[in-house]
Amino acid sequence: MGLEQRGRVRRSQDRNNGKQDDLDACDKPTNQPFNIEKRLVYEAYKAVKSNRGAAGVDEQWIEQFEADLSGNLYKIWNRMSSGSSFPPPVRAVSIPQKSGGERILGVPTVADRVAQMVVKQVMEPILDPIFLADSYGYRPNQSALDAVGATRERCWRYDWVLEFDITGLFDNIDHELLLRAVRKTHNG
Numbered sequence: 001m002g003l004e005q006r007g008r009v010r011r012s013q014d015r016n017n018g019k020q021d022d023l024d025a026c027d028k029p030t031n032q033p034f035n036i037e038k039r040l041v042y043e044a045y046k047a048v049k050s051n052r053g054a055a056g057v058d059e060q061w062i063e064q065f066e067a068d069l070s071g072n073l074y075k076i077w078n079r080m081s082s083g084s085s086f087p088p089p090v091r092a093v094s095i096p097q098k099s100g101g102e103r104i105l106g107v108p109t110v111a112d113r114v115a116q117m118v119v120k121q122v123m124e125p126i127l128d129p130i131f132l133a134d135s136y137g138y139r140p141n142q143s144a145l146d147a148v149g150a151t152r153e154r155c156w157r158y159d160w161v162l163e164f165d166i167t168g169l170f171d172n173i174d175h176e177l178l179l180r181a182v183r184k185t186h187n188g
Helices: 038-051 062-066 069-082 110-130 144-155 175-185
Strands: 009-012 022-025 091-096 102-107
Touching: 038 069, 038 110, 062 069, 062 110, 069 110, 110 175
Parallel strands: none
Antiparallel strands: 009 022, 091 102
């Protein structure tokens, strides 16, 4: 039994430069358990493409992914919409650290980066408003330089510092507790 395509994905010519930059996704209602618009998957792909990045464990670069763009985006959409999307392994890359030693960086596949970007685009507007103003990590319009600026300003007002390190947070956090918090915030 094969997959049944629900709706169609069509690329149209971009009027500005003649490239196939735009995707006209016909998002008809489906029987999929998760309502993910095909347009969102395409927007996620464009964000991943603009970030560039290396090939993952499948050794597929963005240019190779684009060889069957509509097919690859359809697979991502179909798997995410049906709830059958599972991330593949990541490619481990050793990054030397200034203090000596090395840090392992996991490089996901292009398809997995697109799927992660879909989740980010859906969840970020829901979750970001509940973060404190002093949360700077991985937030829109917040950077490490913003955190340094706030620290500099406060060091003139206070004569104490509280510092903590969350090294290995996602390796050690209770994932059931984390998922309960996400479910409480987003009933989707």
